[in-house]
Amino acid sequence: MEEKGTISIHTENIFPIIKKFLYSDHEIFLRELVSNAVDASQKAKSLSSIGELKGDLGELKVTVKVDKEKKQIIISDNGIGMTAEEIKKYINQIAFSGATEFVERYKDSNADKSQIIGQFGLGFYSAFMVASTVEIDTLSHADGAEPAHWICDGSTEFSITNGTRTERGTDVILNIAEDSEEFLEEARLQSILNKYCKFLPILVEFNGEVINNPNPIWTKSPSDLTDEDYKNFYKELYPFSEDPLFWIHLNVDYPFNLTGILYFPKVKNEFDFQKNKIQLYSRQVFITDEVKDVVPEFLMLLHGVIDSPDIPLNVSRSFLQADANVKKINTYITRKVADKLNEIYKKDRTAYEEKWNDIGVFVKYGMLSDDKFYEKAKDFALLQSTDEKFYTLEEYRNYVQANQTDKDGNLVLLYTTDAEKQHAFIETAKNRNYDVVKLDTMIDPHFIGQLEQKLEKTTLKRVDADTIDKLIQTDAKPESVLSEDETTRLKELFEKAISNQNMTVGVEALSVDDQPVIITLPEFMRRMKDINRMGGGGGMMMMGNLPDMYNVTINANHPINHRILKGDDERGEKIAKQAYDLALLSQNMLSGAALTAFVKRSVELIDKE
């Protein structure tokens, strides 16, 4: 047996659901109704341009008024208006969009339809989220049209009567429900209008004042704009902020439609980053500032606006993620940003270097999160040496190649995370004619890992991760002047003096110019801890809880260590302790009782001289 049929929907049951759950945010009603009014005005403009709307078009304007006494909000326009027939068709039939029909009907004419906002035929009903009854007072532009009045209390029943309106256009009158009286506050309305309607293409007036800029610069051609225009617009979006570093004007119409301006903000410090600063618009109507799926994660730190009618708006997040247009938009934005950075780098290297401290984090973040971006950015990502010089990755490798290749043919890049604290180690490296780069931002531990993966036969080592001869192992190694017995005795003396199981003591033949005692935290150990601290690492979680295990290297060739061996054990141990404390001190690792004891011992030693 087979039976086919149509599932029936009881409007009485569905209607309250639409009203309640269509939009999570009740304030959206104003955006929807003002957008409808703007649509009606745009349609009037289009029809007038093809001669279908006779007479004077006048100044097109949407007015929002609030009447606290009557508990009403009134949205008025002088757009195309509606006949009673049209109200029945467009308003009474939910999900039948007059906007779609308009675009369909005039698709072959020259009338401009690109500006029509509506598409679902649902927006009007958002009025019932805040109003107990809604009225429409309207007069169509059509020749001989009669004014019409529609009223509905949110049930499925309505009534249409003759209206009183004498001028073309529509008033939508909301009789605000008791639980929504907050919307009768002028300040509240003002802020909603500011949020959603600030750049609508038709003038919007509230309390006698125009609240919008109908021609925001992202709708204009870049060739008509000056740097000042871009900066002023930035100020309009984010009052009180510093000038942006630079900007990118987005403009595509195939395979999707998108315009906008993205700004690189000036970032004072790493904690200053503010996400959710990009505003998403659809045909100049503000939609959201949560652009997470539209903009690649690493570009969320940018500021500005993106306007695209091709981003699905009234649908769920998961749909947004799967949307093909959204993916294309993502790729496009990434490419544009890479191209812009490359352009600035090529055009004015000095200016680019000056900006590096502000943009470096974006670039590194991008290289880490997007392989395509890495491929482009590897040519303009910079390394800054401790001498304040900038190099591209390629330039830097060439620069240090001859000096810093170890005996196995690996290139060792030395870096510091804190040029002040690691000063002694940097000096030692420089004495060997090695170079040290600064990698001191929060993203650098990850960036270092990436460079090692991507760059051939290259490792990066923090300058204080070991003694310099071990960091870059060459064949030329200083000989030890100590006998085996002397080496063992020296090691024992130091172990006794230090007596700390987190310190692994070893005697090494270093240069006479190196320090007598050097304390280092092995690269692997430190990296694991760094990554752990930043919340990554997964299975390496354990590492975070381990105490730091340091290596203490005793320089077999340093005269002080020879003096330690000469005297009796007690004196030797005392000098050993002193030398060890000095090494701790040079790394800011001496404090509390240990520091007090050191100072006391120093005074005694000087006294004896």
Ligand SMILES: Nc1ncnc2c1ncn2[C@@H]1O[C@H](COP(=O)(O)OP(=O)(O)OP(=O)(O)O)[C@@H](O)[C@H]1O
């Ligand atoms: N102020 C108005 N002037 C003239 N016609 C209007 C006005 N407001 C609504 N309409 C008509 O009613 C139709 C339905 O409006 P509604 O807001 O429900 O849907 P929409 O604007 O087509 O799409 P969306 O759901 O995306 O807003 C509109 O398409 C339009 O034809």
